[in-house]
Amino acid sequence: MSQKAGKKGEFHVVNHSVPRRDGRAKVTGKATYVSDVKLTGMAYAKVLRSPYAHAKILSIDASGAASRPGIYCVITGNDLEGLDPYYGHAVKDHPLLAIGKVRYVGEPVAAAVAVDERTAFEALEHIEVKYEELKAVLTPEDAIAKDAPLLHEKKFEAGALRGFEGEVAAGRGTNICQEAHIKWGDVEAAFKKAAAVVEGEYYFPMTYAYAMEAYVAIADVNDNGVTVYSSAQHPFMVRHDLKSIFNLPVSQVRLIVPFVGGGYGSKSYTKIEPLAAACSWKAKRPVKLQLTIEEAMLTTRSDDAYTWMRTAVNADGKIIARQARIYMNTGAYAENSPLVVEKSTNRCVGPYSIPNVQIDNCSFYTNTVPASSYRGFGCAQVTLPGESQIDELAAKIGKDPYEFRLANVAKPGEEFFPKMRSFDGTLKEDLDIAAKAIGWKEPLAKGRGRSVACSGSDAGAYPLTSTAVRVHADGSVTILTGSTELGQGSHTVIPQIAAEELGVPFENVHVVSSDTAITPYDRSTGASRTTTLMGSAVLEASREAIQQMVVMAADVLKVKVEQIQAIRGGVRCGEAQLNWSEVISKFYGLPDGEVIGRSYIRKSGKFAQLPVFWETACTGVEVSVDQETGKIAVEKLATVGDVGLAINPALAEGQDLGAATMGMGIGLFEELIYQGPQLMNGSILDYRLPRFSDLPKQVELHLVENQDGVGPYGAKGGGEASLNSMAANIANAVERAVGVRIRSAPLTPEKVWRALKERKQ
């Protein structure tokens, strides 16, 4: 083994902010996204969507549309014989087109395939659908009512790839989609002997991740199998669904993902790929299905959450108990919400050391847009109540909320969550940095308030990842990786790790990514797992390539393997030195050929215990509140990413700022609003996103690098956690600024203004 750099300060390539590998392509307009791809003979599909939240489909007559000039075919739920039309990695409840009934306004009912998009679009109004409207279920309260109609009548099996070990609750004759419960200690007894208790109800809204690139897929289904170009984060998970829909071997289903125009969880798991593939199957040609942003907003959202929570403290200021009941609204189909329920349950605790805990969580099917993953994955939903209550408790017992947190956060190495990996972060250090960055102890102007908050997520998803590192005869390197470049920087970080290990210039290491026919299996690109899991795989595969090249060098130099010493970028044997190019070329007798290093990561060894890592971050804000209008501005923002080691510090900081900005959006104005069964603000004209003018005047980004992660060189994931605490942070800071406690996000001017007015009365 070569002399490996191990400590911060010793690295050649990692822990340096090398420029993005995709930089030139992205600033010159040459980066290819799925919407830029054209296949020979490609047709275009447009989707007819349900105008009803809940209705039986009595009949569909597509003949008027199908006979129009330029139309190749129209496909409806009646045309799917020969396919297994239901998909879902957690619960197989989602038909690729509505079959028999519709379950939300906007659900795909039919698709027209035509020579171009306009022709397809114009045909849609000639498809005649007769519906019989059913009573709709719009909220968890509706869903649980005694006379509530059932959204799903069938029984479902738990999907094999659901990502957690428990059973799914869906399909048991109720509208319950999933339940999760955790319990330890004796909560009732603890609340009885508490010195102080806070209790409240909180609401976290439905939000839309708003990737600038709407969902898009190009499918080509023919005798050779199914090929789909997609904007999917998890191509291998989509492959599994398509394999089952078309009853094909894995080897005949190919997902190709070029650059993705933003994901933030919203492009995880299967979305429109089955519909695009069914269109191609029926039209017998490649078909592009490009959604508009409005359609994308009818495809996925985050789960909104109603939380009742109480937290207790003893006379010494130690938190002794927390209890919560959460009702989540998961919409018409399960998607990834069962895992969101599981994760939000766990994430009610973190990252505090609490001896008595009981969390009961239940998600409900409703006749609304299906909810699924969203950056942070159920954590933001419960961190709003969790971190609000930390401040509320601190106020009640007269403690500084920052000091109160310091006294109660999980300690490094502590098993604060029974049977899970012990805590691998340093929250006291993180909080300290966040507090200093926003001037915690400094005097505050009138109408201003500060808050620091944190979150801890059991992150990394399931550890199943493989890779191949190909070292070529000229010493350059190609890495085959299933990790998708969503903008987070995987195309930069992954080659940094290989360049560090192999001792070759970063410029000579390139990535081929996310083509399931070529790149080895990687479960997903989400849950902040890529640096830790794919990074570890690339590190190990590089080392395996080196081992092979050491053996080859012994053969070339006609010495024993033990006499070969690996050095940076090559080998040494006595006086003789060979770089990798020389080893490979001499071994094969040609200046060509290659060595392939491989690695398979599974749930064993250092990855045996879940979570893969605790994703931890702190954020700090100073807000100003205009007491006349209720308008809030975030004046200062600090993020502290507890990332173990940043493989590329600029990228890691960029993730934290991006996540915090999304969290700020939810704290201030982002919310999908339903009026009855209709989504009222499903367009960018009505759904307010953070803009340049919303950015805080003072921003500080910090990384804490104690090399305490399980990933390469002590790295662990980041990029979600800075979102989670922002809504709570804003609510806490508003309380400190103007003395009103708001328990729901977003904190719109109207909400703040009303609270101020009520307080005066």
Place this chain on the structure above:
Amino acid sequence: MKLSFNLNGRPIEVEYEHQETLAEVLRERLNLTGTKISCEVQVCGACTVLIDGLPVSSCTLLAYEARERNVVTIEGLAKPDGALHPVQQAFIDEFAFQCGFCTPGMILAAKALLDENPKPSREEIVHYMDGNICRCTGYVPIVRAIQKAAQKLSNEK
């Protein structure tokens, strides 16, 4: 119908139909896919191109409106020898993008700003760029990149 205009410094003539937008002509007819389509209602700025030097949302502009005018897309910003425009280089240097979908429009809007106002203050940058949405970066690195490009451009003069 035929449309003629100046595209990235060269005259061009292209077949089109009257209902086509400039973004469609660029992307579908001319295969210049650097111009991105996102909101399609002139709010997000992803489809920004420059017409006679001014930023325009090509997603809602009928192609006809570009006739006989000078259109610059992201593909036309680097020099023929491949040297990047200072705004492009600054976006790379300052990590001013992640997914890159807003980037072509963002860079062209920034170029228009600097052509008009070579030394913008932070407030002027924020005000001018407010019509371009980025969902990844949190904007701070974009502001930094524009400031850096402004510095570089003023040094070149």
